Amino acid sequence: MKKLIVMMAVIASLAIAPQVLAANTNAGPQGIHEPGTGIANPEVKEEGQGTGQGLTNQAESQTQGQTQNQGEDSQLQNQVQSQTQTETQKGVSGNGIQRRSQVANAVQEILQIANRNGGIGQQVREIAQAQNQEFEGAEASLTRAQERSGFAKFFIGPNYGKINDGQQRMERVQEKIQELNQLKAQLSNSGDQQLLEQHIQNLEQVKTELQNQLQEEQKGFSLLGWLFRAFAK
Numbered sequence: 001m002k003k004l005i006v007m008m009a010v011i012a013s014l015a016i017a018p019q020v021l022a023a024n025t026n027a028g029p030q031g032i033h034e035p036g037t038g039i040a041n042p043e044v045k046e047e048g049q050g051t052g053q054g055l056t057n058q059a060e061s062q063t064q065g066q067t068q069n070q071g072e073d074s075q076l077q078n079q080v081q082s083q084t085q086t087e088t089q090k091g092v093s094g095n096g097i098q099r100r101s102q103v104a105n106a107v108q109e110i111l112q113i114a115n116r117n118g119g120i121g122q123q124v125r126e127i128a129q130a131q132n133q134e135f136e137g138a139e140a141s142l143t144r145a146q147e148r149s150g151f152a153k154f155f156i157g158p159n160y161g162k163i164n165d166g167q168q169r170m171e172r173v174q175e176k177i178q179e180l181n182q183l184k185a186q187l188s189n190s191g192d193q194q195l196l197e198q199h200i201q202n203l204e205q206v207k208t209e210l211q212n213q214l215q216e217e218q219k220g221f222s223l224l225g226w227l228f229r230a231f232a233k
Helices: 002-027 042-090 094-116 121-146 150-156 160-184 190-216 225-232
Strands: none
Touching: 094 121, 094 190, 121 160, 121 190, 150 225, 160 190, 160 225
């Protein structure tokens, strides 16, 4: 009787063992993503990792863009300060240094407004940088025109080449001012709109003063000035 019971138990064990082994085999891969992990759905983990990585890359890209803009703004400020110091050492007139300082301050404030406003911020930044370059060029042309002595002016006239260059730059400045006025209406912050309007007025003031100085340089009698003026156009 005991032998019969033992034999039946052995047979039952042999019959159940393959089913248990098959169940373990089917369940095993579902919980394996990497050695030592028990993730039932590895695709979900991979998808989640991809989404997180994408967000991280986007944030890094935005941070890099902001850092680059700040670096360009800082570089521009250092350049303006260096040029102002150089002109001071060369004995450039106090009015010219004051105008350059006004332009530099206006440009820096406009760049800060650009950094606070996405979308049109890049357009505002490019215009501000272009304005700074145009004013610098106009001041340099005016300085060269003023360096011509009265004796030379009497014979050959003023430096029409530099005067024309300065006037053309002021025309481009006016075009950029009109663009700034158009972008101003697109700013969502009313405070930034008022600040931009104030700095636009400062730029217009400097532009008018420069234009008056350039026109003043053309005055006076000269023997051959009319001829040199024709060649300067």
